[in-house]
Amino acid sequence: MTWVILTGRQGDLDQAATPHKIITSREYLAHPALFRSQQPKIINLSNNYAYQSRGYYASLLASSRAHRVIPSVETMIELSERKLYENALPELELALNRCRKDLGGTIPSRVTIFFGLGPDKAWERFARLLFDWFRAPALEVQIDEGEWASIRKIGFLPLARIKDEERKRFLAALETYTSRQWREGKTRTPSRYTFATLIDPKEELPPSTVASLRHWSRIAERMGVEVEPITKKDLPKLANYDALFIRETTSISNHTYRFARRAQQEGMPVIDDPLSMIRCTNKVYLNELMLAKQIQVPPTIIIAGRGDLEAAAQTLGFPLVLKIPDGAFSRGVKKAENMDELQTLAGKWLEDSDLLIAQKFLPTTFDWRIGVLGGEPLFSVQYLMARRHWQIVNHDRRGRPVEGGFRSFKLSETPPNVLNVAVRAARCIGDGFYGVDIKETPEGIYVIEVNDNPNLNHGCEDVGEKDEVWVRLTQWFIDKLERQRR
Numbered sequence: 001m002t003w004v005i006l007t008g009r010q011g012d013l014d015q016a017a018t019p020h021k022i023i024t025s026r027e028y029l030a031h032p033a034l035f036r037s038q039q040p041k042i043i044n045l046s047n048n049y050a051y052q053s054r055g056y057y058a059s060l061l062a063s064s065r066a067h068r069v070i071p072s073v074e075t076m077i078e079l080s081e082r083k084l085y086e087n088a089l090p091e092l093e094l095a096l097n098r099c100r101k102d103l104g105g106t107i108p109s110r111v112t113i114f115f116g117l118g119p120d121k122a123w124e125r126f127a128r129l130l131f132d133w134f135r136a137p138a139l140e141v142q143i144d145e146g147e148w149a150s151i152r153k154i155g156f157l158p159l160a161r162i163k164d165e166e167r168k169r170f171l172a173a174l175e176t177y178t179s180r181q182w183r184e185g186k187t188r189t190p191s192r193y194t195f196a197t198l199i200d201p202k203e204e205l206p207p208s209t210v211a212s213l214r215h216w217s218r219i220a221e222r223m224g225v226e227v228e229p230i231t232k233k234d235l236p237k238l239a240n241y242d243a244l245f246i247r248e249t250t251s252i253s254n255h256t257y258r259f260a261r262r263a264q265q266e267g268m269p270v271i272d273d274p275l276s277m278i279r280c281t282n283k284v285y286l287n288e289l290m291l292a293k294q295i296q297v298p299p300t301i302i303i304a305g306r307g308d309l310e311a312a313a314q315t316l317g318f319p320l321v322l323k324i325p326d327g328a329f330s331r332g333v334k335k336a337e338n339m340d341e342l343q344t345l346a347g348k349w350l351e352d353s354d355l356l357i358a359q360k361f362l363p364t365t366f367d368w369r370i371g372v373l374g375g376e377p378l379f380s381v382q383y384l385m386a387r388r389h390w391q392i393v394n395h396d397r398r399g400r401p402v403e404g405g406f407r408s409f410k411l412s413e414t415p416p417n418v419l420n421v422a423v424r425a426a427r428c429i430g431d432g433f434y435g436v437d438i439k440e441t442p443e444g445i446y447v448i449e450v451n452d453n454p455n456l457n458h459g460c461e462d463v464g465e466k467d468e469v470w471v472r473l474t475q476w477f478i479d480k481l482e483r484q485r486r
Contacts, residue, residue: 002040003178004028004067006058008047012159017171020178025058035067039192041240042069043137043174047158049076066485068239068266071136071156079134079154088133089151095126097149107149112157112166113139114173116236130154131236132262138162138170177237192224193481195474196241198259199229200248205393205401208247212458219470223478238262243477244270250277250453251326269480271433272452279429280452281326283357290447293428295421298439298446303356309342312358318342323357324349335361335390362446366407367392368438370414370422371454371461371469374431374476377423379461379469380414382407408463421445433473 003020006028007013015022025046028034042062046055049071056076062069078084100107102122111118115138116131118124130139138157144150162170197213200206208216210229217227227245230237232255238244244263250256250272257277263270272280279285290297298321301312312320322345324332332349336342342358349356365385371378383392384404392404411419422436425447435454439446455461462469 002035002038004035004040004042006042006044006046006055007159008045008055012047013045018174018178025054028058029054029061032061032065035065039242040067041178042067043178044069044071045137045159047160049079049156051077051080068242070239071134075134075136076156079136079156082153085134085154092126092129092133093149093151095129096143096151099123099126100149107143107145109143109145111141111143112162113141114166114170115177117169117173117176119169128233128236135236135239137174177240193242193478194226194228194240195220195243195245195477196230196234196238197227198244198246198248198256199231201231203248205249205403206247207249207453207455209457212456213247215458216470216473219467220474223471223474225474225478232259235259235262238268239266241268242481243268245473245477246270246272246453248453250281252277252281267484269477271476273430273432276430276432276434276452280434280450283323283325283449284355285325286449287357289428290425293424295425295428296444296446297359298362298448299360301358303346303350303358304354305350306343306346309339309346313339313342316358316360319361321359321361322346322349323359324353325355325357333391361390362439362441363390364439364441366404367448368414368418368422368436368440369454369461370419370436370438371456372423372426372434372436373472375423375427377411377414377419378433378472379456379465380409380411380419381461381464382409406460408460410464413464415440417445421447425450433476 005013005018005020005022006025007022008025010024013022025044044055044059046058049055056073059069059071059076060073063072096107099122111123113127113130116128118127130141134154136156140155140157141151142153144152199210199213213227213229220227235255235258238259244259246256246259248256257274260270260272260274260277264274279289284302287297287300299316301308301315303309303312319335319337320342322334322336322342326332334345336345346356366382369381369383383406385392386402386404393401418438418440422438425436426434429450433454435451437448437451439448
């Protein structure tokens with residue numbers, strides 16, 4: 001990856017202070033052919049970001065040259081007037097006041113944040129949040145102290161105004177921001193792109209293991225792509241990358257959605273995109289969508305209160321399956337054998353969700369999982385039910401969840417009607433990466449759900465089509481990026 005630092009004047013930043021190339025914003029503007037064969041990351045340290053200033057035009061033209069840049073012109077405009085950023089103040093002030101205890105009870109009237117890093121650890125939460133809102137190299141926050149500290153002003157801090165005692169911290173933050181992770185030795189092909197992969201090393205059932213992602217990184221490397229892991233702490237650094245692959249279990253209510261939104265705002269290809277998350281994580285929506293598109297799903301009753309339980313029992317019979325709308329990996333899915341079990345379970349879940357889903361129980365020894373990428377089938381596998389259990393994952397056992405086995409198939413060996421239904425269902429959601437769960441019964445093919453965050457592991461989902469699965473995944477991102485460049 002090439003980093004380029006723009007300064008207002010020669011000598012504003014000593015070349016010995018950083019290994020990255022330093023040029024003036026005037027040089028960058030005057031030579032549009034600079035870095036034409038590359039996709040550098042630009043850090044704009046101009047002394048003036050005002051509208052139509054040289055610093056403003058540097059960031060504006062960086063975007064037209066397909067160079068990633070901080071700060072963006074959007075950030076420059078937002079910070080030009082308080083009324084344009086006041087919607088961010090409630091969240092920022094809440095984080096600011098939570099720092100008070102760690103700061104010894106008092107908050108200073110001024111704090112500088114460099115690349116999302118504050119003066120010390122006490123500022124960590126506030127600094128990250130500020131950088132999340134306004135990605136800029138150096139920000140100065142002016143604070144009115146009181147029982148509730150409030151933010152008077154947020155502004156850019158030019159290099160020329162950074163105090164001598166703060167300059168060392170600025171350079172350290174610059175080094176941290178531009179540091180690299182997860183290299184597997186020297187690349188054989190010069191990297192055209194760098195993809196971020198969001199992981200949680202502590203997740204019990206991640207959609208991809210670290211070993212599988214390392215396997216992908218070796219294949220992507222041959223295609224001119226670096227794959228690097230990031231965690232939820234790295235949201236401020238997301239714009240350093242060209243694309244994002246989320247390999248944590250997604251949820252609208254946690255950081256995975258925020259990462260997807262930020263990637264989308266940056267114009268980065270992302271799996272999973274925010275709209276796919278919204279559509280896939282809610283089973284009520286999925287049921288309505290499949291029915292509207294005439295895709296067969298199990299007989300279903302939407303339960304909006306205890307009064308609907310009797311109708312569900314009479315329509316579906318027992319046993320039936322009860323689901324919370326946003327469950328994942330077999331969580332929030334239970335089987336009720338009789339009315340007493342249904343009332344007990346529904347009564348508990350209705351305390352947290354206004355709607356529940358009751359579906360006819362369709363017993364099978366496996367579920368088809370068809371991976372679909374860009375509207376075309378990617379892999380085919382049968383997930384077997386966990387031993388002595390009716391789901392592929394048994395969360396009721398003490399200790400770790402117990403998973404059933406699997407059988408992988410080539411796409412050419414998979415029943416065509418299963419593939420056809422899976423592709424139709426996935427295309428209803430979007431053109432990203434989806435896992436369509438299907439039950440094959442004597443009565444027909446039923447779509448159980450469409451997952452926005454399907455498992456993809458080396459030695460399981462890729463057994464049938466082998467490394468072609470990972471090649472196509474990489475190419476999906478590359479094609480998106482190439483279309484953007486054109």
